[in-house]
Amino acid sequence: MTCVEACGESQVVFVEAAAVGAGVARPAVRGTLHAVVTPDGRVHFPVLALEPARSRDAILRRLFGRIGEKFFVEPPFRCDYGSNIAVGENFYANYDCVVLDCAVVTIGDNVLFGPGVHIYTAGHPAHPEPRNAGIEYAMPVTIGNNVWLGGGVIVTPGVTIGENAVIGAGSVVTRDVPPSAIAAGNPCRALRTITDEDRKFYFRRLPFEEPSR
Numbered sequence: 001m002t003c004v005e006a007c008g009e010s011q012v013v014f015v016e017a018a019a020v021g022a023g024v025a026r027p028a029v030r031g032t033l034h035a036v037v038t039p040d041g042r043v044h045f046p047v048l049a050l051e052p053a054r055s056r057d058a059i060l061r062r063l064f065g066r067i068g069e070k071f072f073v074e075p076p077f078r079c080d081y082g083s084n085i086a087v088g089e090n091f092y093a094n095y096d097c098v099v100l101d102c103a104v105v106t107i108g109d110n111v112l113f114g115p116g117v118h119i120y121t122a123g124h125p126a127h128p129e130p131r132n133a134g135i136e137y138a139m140p141v142t143i144g145n146n147v148w149l150g151g152g153v154i155v156t157p158g159v160t161i162g163e164n165a166v167i168g169a170g171s172v173v174t175r176d177v178p179p180s181a182i183a184a185g186n187p188c189r190a191l192r193t194i195t196d197e198d199r200k201f202y203f204r205r206l207p208f209e210e211p212s213r
């Protein structure tokens with residue numbers, strides 16, 4: 001089913017999302033297309049680079065399966081469906097975020113994405129025969145509350161990142177990350193646990209200023 005809705009100053013075209021089961025091997029056919037028609041008649045897919053912020057927010061509210069009251073997604077933002085993305089309160093994503101939401105992507109409250117974060121739920125079989133036959137699968141990705149993903153982080157299918165974790169810039173996250181871990185690298189591994197001691201510092205051992213009396 002296709003529908004056209006007004007979102008801020010633009011019109012948005014939605015085509016109903018196909019039901020996608022996690023882990024189901026299926027032909028790699030996209031069930032959903034959506035486009036944005038700007039007031040000057042241009043039609044484009046939801047890269048959202050050219051929309052004024054107010055229109056972008058309206059489009060994202062309509063596009064995402066769930067989104068909190070307070071959020072800011074810098075353009076350009078790209079996704080497969082949008083409807084499979086569930087986001088909590090107080091979300092911020094910097095430029096060039098890509099979310100391949102063929103399975104559900106769940107993002108908690110107070111989550112920060114640096115620039116160029118990519119979340120992939122989709123993958124293809126290792127063997128070329130089924131891959132060339134067009135089979136793909138999708139595994140959900142879950143990101144807990146208060147997680148910060150540094151710039152250029154890639155999260156691969158099926159990964160869960162525990163609450164309060166920090167993922168270093170450029171990491172490729174292929175396995176689950178425990179809560180409150182600082183994890184980094186390719187492949188991404190936990191480096192240490194964040195403790196109460198970390199409250200005192202804003203970067204390495206640089207302390208917050210004492211409040212002046």
Ligand SMILES: CC(C)(COP(=O)(O)OP(=O)(O)OC[C@H]1O[C@@H](n2cnc3c(N)ncnc32)[C@H](O)[C@@H]1OP(=O)(O)O)[C@@H](O)C(=O)NCCC(=O)NCCS
Nearest residue numbers: 113114115150151166167168169170182184185191203204
């Ligand atoms: C992970 C991060 C937060 C630092 O955490 P930290 O606990 O203060 O870590 P340190 O800087 O003390 O580094 C600890 C070790 O981890 C390594 N490390 C830190 N960040 C890393 C990364 N992104 N990838 C690989 N290794 C990393 C350091 O090299 C160091 O190893 P060493 O002791 O062998 O030299 C920081 O390095 C980072 O990646 N920040 C993201 C910044 C960003 O993306 N900003 C964009 C705006 S959101």
